[in-house]
Amino acid sequence: MKAVICEEPGRLAVIDRPRPEPAAGEVLVRIRRVGICGTDYHIFGGKQPFLAYPRVMGHELSGTVEQVPAGSALRPGQNAYVVPYLSCGHCAACRKGFTNACQNIRVLGVHCDGGMAEYLCVPEGNVVPVDNISLDDAATIEFLAIGAHAVKRGAVTAQDRVLVVGSGPIGMAAIIFSKARGADVTVMDVRENRLAFTVEHLGADRTLLVGDDAEARVGALTGGDGFDVVFDATGNARAMSRGLNFVGHGGRYVLISVVRDDIAFPDPEFHKRETTLFASRNAQPDDFAEVVRQMEAGKVPTGALRTHTGALTDAPQLFTEWLRPEAGVIKAILEV
Structure with missing residues (x-):
């Protein structure tokens, strides 16, 4: 063969x-x-x-x-x-x-x-x-299942405001399955063409271009509250550390990315928000089944x-x- x-x-x-x-x-x-x-x-x-x-x-x-x-x-x-x-x-x-x-x-x-x-x-x-x-x-089911698993880990609901940082295929999967749960989804990336794609084809509600003022723009967008759930799909240690700044008080932070480096957060910020931090690895059988259900429903x-x-x-x-x-x-x- x-x-x-x-x-x-x-x-x-x-x-x-x-x-x-x-x-x-x-x-x-x-x-x-x-x-x-x-x-x-x-x-x-x-x-x-x-x-x-x-x-x-x-x-x-x-x-x-x-x-x-x-x-x-x-x-x-x-x-x-x-x-x-x-x-x-x-x-x-x-x-x-x-x-x-x-x-x-x-x-x-x-x-x-x-x-x-x-x-x-x-x-x-x-x-x-x-x-x-x-x-x-x-x-395409496997990579989509990784996003479905992350969304399950983040316990996303229709009442949540979600931020997906990184609009590669895995980030796109997180967008798809957050929207399938009825969440309001914002996408952040450095690539304007990818951001436009997420709105046109994946149903993202809005986008943010990465920049030095991202924290201020997140604050303005959310009335100072931050996001209920933040997903990192960047594969970049600096972005993963920075992502805590976008999580609201009582929010969930889900790291889909895996990097070889150490990542760090300022502990006072992490504690005062009582942030729940999740790693999301691979996918489980029910995540694969969820992808198939959403595909059959025409949602992917x-x-x-x-x-x-x-x-x-x-x-x-x-x-x-x-x-x-x-x-x-x-x-x-x-x-x-």
């Missing part, structure tokens, strides 16, 4: 390797679509700290069930999405149902080879059939989000092209 491997930072290659054989309890999936994530670009750029090269990337996956274990409820020929988090099932987090925070988690395409290939074997529980969603849309503008497509075997050339800011990529999909 064909696969695309990142041999070292900055170098992708199309290779031939044997088609995998499923072990006991595994499903063989014929991969059909691979969404490209910021993590993949970081791997390509040598900025992923949890990875050893060479690596077959790819964790936003949809495909067709090819082979199933005896007694499986899955059927060959079904379209499905793949949950890329391989949790151990027995650590303290897994026993509590926090499989997204498994102490021994392996993520496809990061800790082990992923789905940028024609076939992939995964545990049966990580393959979820979809009947009313296209393969293109199914390949997947056509607008999916800006670029290309063939798996063209990935070495496409990655270089898609990384250019002027390419305007929001979500790119490789067709297998």
